[in-house]
Amino acid sequence: MNLQELLNALLEELKSSDSLLRLVISTVVLICVVIFARWILRRYIRRNVNSTDLRRRWLVQLRNGLLLVLLLGLVMIWGNELRTFALSLVAIAVALVIATKELIICVSGTLIKSGSNAFQLGDRIQIKEYRGDVIDQNLLTTTILEVGPGKNMQQRSGRMVVIPNSLFAMEPLINESYSKDFVLHTFAIPFLRTDDWQRAQKELLRVAQIYCDEYLSDVKRHFDRISYRTGLDSPAVEPRVTLQFEEAEDITLVVRIPARAESRNWVEQNILNDVFSNNDFSSKQDA
Known part of the structure; x- marks a missing residue:
């Protein structure tokens, strides 16, 4: 199931839910109750608390308390739907990870070789059976001019090899030019x-x-x-x-x-x- 299908399924489930209207009404009622309670309590505090500092403290505590009540009420009302939505998000995340697994590993390999300063352009490297001189590298691939055939030959074969950077996250690398000159x-x-x-x-x-x-x-x-x-x-x-x-x-x-x-x-x-x-x-x- 791809990302579009998961989103469509989620929307259809919400539309077809019999309790959707009840949830919306409950949410509106909760908000109205909180607003009304805030209006009544603010008027009471302003009329009955004479100290300016104490009045300001009570008003701030009232605002924070009612906000907490509102959040808890919304969580209680929408709890089941939030759980369904969270599961859908997890499924979407898993699908994205599976679909982009190779890209993620390639980027990880790029970070590993860059962070370790494993080689530079012009270096002669070997990873698995691939051996040659590095002529280009980017976020996903590294390009070498093959040297060989075999690990004992020192001349170029005339072939270009494009190596996915995912190999640098999983295989040991040999740099034959670490000493440069x-x-x-x-x-x-x-x-x-x-x-x-x-x-x-x-x-x-x-x-x-x-x-x-x-x-x-x-x-x-x-x-x-x-x-x-x-x-x-x-x-x-x-x-x-x-x-x-x-x-x-x-x-x-x-x-x-x-x-x-x-x-x-x-x-x-x-x-x-x-x-x-x-x-x-x-x-x-x-x-």
Whole structure:
């Protein structure tokens, strides 16, 4: 039942009520009695109370007392109809909430992301399977340019994704650009245990240090400022290569490098090209 139908039903119920005329007459009688009582009592007070202060006090108390009597009388007369009207209002409110549920959640998500300052235009975010650079946001939606495919890719796919803000009220958000100018970027390279992964580890670290050396001091100052502002420990920003074991026969080398936010993909691809164009790490397997 929609809002218009509920209002029509309420009006029809009031029109068809046999007691409507009795209620109106009772209301008119009550008002006339209160007005007449006020007129009689005011005249009595003015004629019989000589003190100005006392007379004014009695007149004020008379006015307030008769107003209270009038309100109580109206509530007693219209009590059943008021209860019916209140139930109708509740039904209307429930219908409105159900009809606008998604809009309410979207607005709530907007308030949450705005209040927490979760991200800004240009930031790279991920929520559920959606990942990309924020290009627009309004009260109901947030628009991103998709980056992918997959969470490890750093290039745009050419697709635009419009995300309802209701997701920000229900799902955790990842902001990959929280540090703005510079980021700590990671990428993983899988190897077999029989490969020469030790040499690959050393070579990846050497090439990463070459590419990151020119701006390493700027990165350290940048993260020191963030650490001072947030009260957190400043992270180590030097390139590093760590080991990860996801399968018994596999070894994954996880490379972490500092990079400018807009050039992280460029640095990653150059490191990979330099390392794997000039080296073959499957020598142990061939032997």
